[in-house]
Amino acid sequence: MPGGDVASAEADNARAYTEAVRVVLGELPDLPHVPELPGRGAVASMTGRALAVVAELGADLQPAGWRMTDRTGIDQRRARSLLAQDLDTVEELSQGFAGTFKTQVAGPWTLAATVEKPRGDKVLSDHGARRELSQALAEGVRTHVADLRRRVPTAARLVVQVDEPVLAAVLGGRVPTANGFGRHRSVDLPEASALLAEVLGAITDAGAEPWVHSCAPGTPWDLVRGAGARGLLVDVSQLDAGATDHLAEHLEAGGVVGLGVLPTTDPAGAVSDRTFTEQVLRWCDMVGLDAEELGEQVVVTPGCGLAGASEAWARRVLEVAATTARNLS
Template identity: 50%
Template sequence: MNTFPWGEASATGVGSHPGEDHAEAVRVVFGELPALPYLPELPARGVGADMVGRAASLLVELAVEVQPSGWRFTDRPGRDAKRARDHLLRDLDALEEAAQGYEGPFKTQVCGPWTLAGAVELRHGDKTLADAGAVRDLAESFAEGLAAHVAEVRKRVPGATEIVVQLDEPGLPGVLAGTVPTASGFGRLPAVEAPVAAERLRAVLPAGAFPIVHCCAPGVPFTVIREAGARGVSLDASLLRRRDEDVIGESVEAGLAFFLGVVPGTDAALPDVGVVARPAVELWRRLGFSPAVLASQVVLTPACGLAGASPGYAKAALAACRRAALVLREDPGE
């Protein structure tokens, strides 16, 4: 019996799309990914549509603005914070129109707290990540704002049977390894211990949703993600390392879903569906798990966001993932 919100042989996208026409992007998503559509992000629209600005616009009682060095906390929201909020509201309006009559699971995604803490600067100092108290305050504010965002998505997609919430954490491996640069760029911020990283991540996971964590950087911290309470992990299949397969196997046995990026995020020749699906099929075969659960526990996606792709390629990449997902229902041993 499938214990995941989506049906067998599902595909979805990571999040970002090319161009500035959100209404068109959301139509493409619903057209190409009927099993697990999502709210696309269009960073080409500029400041406020970027991953960090979009997430910062959700913060409650923590104001931000853009400085030459990037996003920074301030006493009152700047015009760029308002622009970010306006982008999101327009996106939700377009989503509401496109989702009329839709029934099924729906995914939304937002920058996670650790990547956000490594990007947003304090009012008069270093990055938020440098101050444990500031990280705690950010996580609490973000948790409240994310919960409100998920509630709004539910309102805009009344036919959603479950909301899948993806936290984008490309910065998490660096946070754990102590490789995040200071604001000056001349030093590195101290590493965060794994239990603390898991605790802060757990604190922002919205109740009543199906949380997954996306990490497109090498060294995906599977154990931290699982211990935080995430129900799935999203990653580029090309980053799978043989030495990680023990912890991957443990994660599969624990019921963690895997969103595997199997086509490039920028324009490239797309191979046939068997080649696209091969990384998932071969991983399952090496780990020795039953083929019967492959098509439900694994969801195929592009390797990363599609912001750098052409509109035509973005649509083709999503279609390739959708068709390749059907291969997962076949017996890998055949």
């Protein structure tokens, strides 16, 4: 029966998410997070999760992807329901947790470049629309942080990771138009900084710590720092000399840097935490900083998300990341 198939799939998804939370809490006791499992469909994707968080703006899923609408669509309601269910699981399994806890959300520029306006083309194409979406995201993030604080009340510190993988493309005028034949005009740096700062400021105002993640080459880390990011999460393989200098300055100023040195997909052979420990030490030595003195300012991460990883490697990479971090300390 079709209804039974749907119910069975939902039960399987719930079990998978419960296991994901257990893995995160077990393997990453120093920095567990709200897991994302995009394999469950568009409502669980990075964009779907963000649209579950935004306040007072409607959206729905169309054949071409997510689109803003006059009212909340069925797919946006599903995304919000799934997020609430996932947070119920996090609340249940994290009882008594007293350390740093992290959640994540797509940033305003990545969202503007991946969501369409009601009549088509990206929100990115319209100054007023991207401003409205940024404001709705900022307000929604405040509510999301408050909800997470209620659900994990014993956490000593909350971190919100703002994912901006498309920021460099937005600034470089490389985001395709809806028809695929053109590119959206580049956004001015002051506006790019202002909208990002609005979301990061909302996180700070809500009592959490804003970190920004991007694994794209050319990400303007000086702009991200200026917008108020406390943590910068990078793919080390994508850094140029200028970006490396900005990260070193951020560490010297007391900020946090997440060094993405671990593979995001299954490696061809065996991996060793010693290899990644040495890589982090070499990077710190290159910028003239002592990894041991930096302590919790350096976080060891995969280069980007693990959406393309097998379940076995997703577990293994978390284990290796935690071991590498302990080696450094």
